[in-house]
Amino acid sequence: GDICEPDFIKQLFETEKIDIVLHFAAQTHVDLSFWHALEFTYVNVYGTNVLVAAAHEANVEKFVYVSTDEVYGGSTDEEFDESSPKRPTNPYASSKAAAECFVQSYWERYQFPVVITRSSNVYGPHQYPEKVIPKFISLLQHNRKCCIHGSGLQRRNFLYATDVVEAFLTVLKEGKPGEIYNIGTNFEMSIAQLAMELIHLIKKTSSESETEHWMDYVKDRPTNDLRYPMNSEKMHNLGWRPKVPWKEGIKKTIEWYKENFHNWKNSEKALEPFPVTEPF
Numbered sequence: 001g002d003i004c005e006p007d008f009i010k011q012l013f014e015t016e017k018i019d020i021v022l023h024f025a026a027q028t029h030v031d032l033s034f035w036h037a038l039e040f041t042y043v044n045v046y047g048t049n050v051l052v053a054a055a056h057e058a059n060v061e062k063f064v065y066v067s068t069d070e071v072y073g074g075s076t077d078e079e080f081d082e083s084s085p086k087r088p089t090n091p092y093a094s095s096k097a098a099a100e101c102f103v104q105s106y107w108e109r110y111q112f113p114v115v116i117t118r119s120s121n122v123y124g125p126h127q128y129p130e131k132v133i134p135k136f137i138s139l140l141q142h143n144r145k146c147c148i149h150g151s152g153l154q155r156r157n158f159l160y161a162t163d164v165v166e167a168f169l170t171v172l173k174e175g176k177p178g179e180i181y182n183i184g185t186n187f188e189m190s191i192a193q194l195a196m197e198l199i200h201l202i203k204k205t206s207s208e209s210e211t212e213h214w215m216d217y218v219k220d221r222p223t224n225d226l227r228y229p230m231n232s233e234k235m236h237n238l239g240w241r242p243k244v245p246w247k248e249g250i251k252k253t254i255e256w257y258k259e260n261f262h263n264w265k266n267s268e269k270a271l272e273p274f275p276v277t278e279p280f
Contacts, residue, residue: 001052002047003023003025003043003049003051004042004043004046004050004219005050006050006054007009007144009050009051009054010057012054012059013054013055013057013058014058015158018055018058018060019060019061019062020060020061020062020063020064021051021055021060021062021063021080021262022064022066022168022172023048023051023052023063023064023065023066024066024192025041025043025047025051026043026044026047026066026095026096027039027040027044027090027092027275028068028092029130029272029275030070030090030093030130030221031087031221031273031275032092032128032130032216033090033091033092033093033095033159034090034091034221034222036091036200037091037095038132038231038264040091040092040095041091041095043217044092044095044096044098044099045095045097045098045099048065048099048102048103049099049102051108051113052065052102052103052114053176053220055112056106056110058158060113061113061179062113062114062115062172062174062175063103063106063113063114063115063224064115064116064117064171064175065096065099065100065103065114065115065116065117066119066167066168067096067100067116067117067118067119067159068092068093068096068118068119069118069120069121069182069184069228070088070090070092070093070096070228071088071090071093071097071100071118072084072085072087072088072118072228073086073087073088073093073225074089074226074227074228075225075226075227075228075229076226076227076228077229079180079230079231079236080228080229081182081228081231081233082179082180082181082229082234084220086100086170088134089122089223089225090221090222090223097121100212101191103116104116104134107177107178111124111177111178113177113178114143114177114178115171115176115177115178115179115180115181116130116177116179116180116181116182117167117168117171117180117181117182118180118182118183118230119159119164119167119184120156120157120158120159120183120184120185120228121156121157121158121159121180122158122159122160122161122164123158123159123160123161123249123250124160124161124249124252124253124256125161125252125253125256125257125260126161126260127161128264128270129257129261129264129267129270129271130181130270130275131192132153132156132191133158133198133250133253134192134253134257135147135270135271136194136195136198137198137202137253137254137257138200138257138261138270138271139271140198140203140260140269141257141258143204143270144271145213145214145215145216146195146198146214146215146216147216147218147272147273148191148192148195148215148216148217148218149191149218149219149220149221149224149273150219150220150221150224151192151217151220152190152191152192152195152215152217152228153191153192153221153226154190154191154224154225154227154236155188155189155190155191155226155227156188156189156190156194156227156228157184157185157186157187157188157229157230158185158187158188158189158226158246158249159183159184159185159187159229159242160244160248160249161242162243163185163230163242163244164183165238166240166243167181167183167235170235170238170239170240171235171238172241174238174239179234181232181234181235181238182231182232182234182235183232183235183239183240184192184214184231184232184235185232185242187242187246188227188229189255194216194248195214195215196211196215197250197252198250199211199214199215201250201251201254202254213227216273217218218273218274229276244271
């Protein structure tokens with residue numbers, strides 16, 4: 001079903017014994033959001049409003065809204081904590097920030113037990129190849145170059161999928177209603193560094209010039225935040241910390257895409273430097 005269909009969502013809560021909601025459903029591709037801002041607003045803001053209203057009516061025990069570090073906007077040095085102001089710089093992040101406000105209002109108005117999480121970039125097996133890590137892996141496995149937006153100096157924090165799952169289980173058990181939690185990692189690298197590391201692992205390059213052969217710098221997206229440094233002390237106080245080292249996580253991810261790339265619908269289209277598919 002679709003979170004944007006109120007009748008379906010209402011029926012779902014009336015017929016199923018739902019006690020907890022983890023709300024992951026969203027349009028998430030930043031590049032695509034510049035061209036389809038209204039669709040992103042519709043799904044991410046209106047859809048969230050439909051879902052939280054139905055969950056409230058059904059008196060669920062906890063409603064976890066999964067947001068993103070991108071609501072903070074970019075920063076070169078300031079570390080964001082949960083009280084930092086929201087300054088989103090792209091339509092995707094703006095829609096997630098707006099949806100947060102709707103969710104938070106249910107706590108303020110009704111004391112409905114909502115929790116908001118903001119996480120770093122997640123990677124691992126099963127991720128659609130429009131996202132940077134599976135995209136670069138899949139391009140290289142198809143003997144194509146990594147398409148790097150702009151300078152490639154933008155830095156991102158990468159968190160392995162199982163670590164994020166552990167974080168959500170922790171939030172379900174220990175997270176306090178009305179609170180926001182950063183789910184972050186100190187592991188950070190630039191997009192150019194990421195490309196070089198994946199080229200070395202997949203193409204077994206031994207020199208800088210060999211590595212650079214597999215890198216293709218393309219025009220940048222309209223805005224591209226340099227960093228999203230987050231303080232996750234609040235989550236650490238609940239007993240969670242990331243466990244999977246980068247070398248282990250990226251090895252598992254590379255192995256998975258060797259066998260499973262074509263399981264994705266329209267997977268080839270996802271490898272273009274800029275989006276070529278409609279979001280619906």
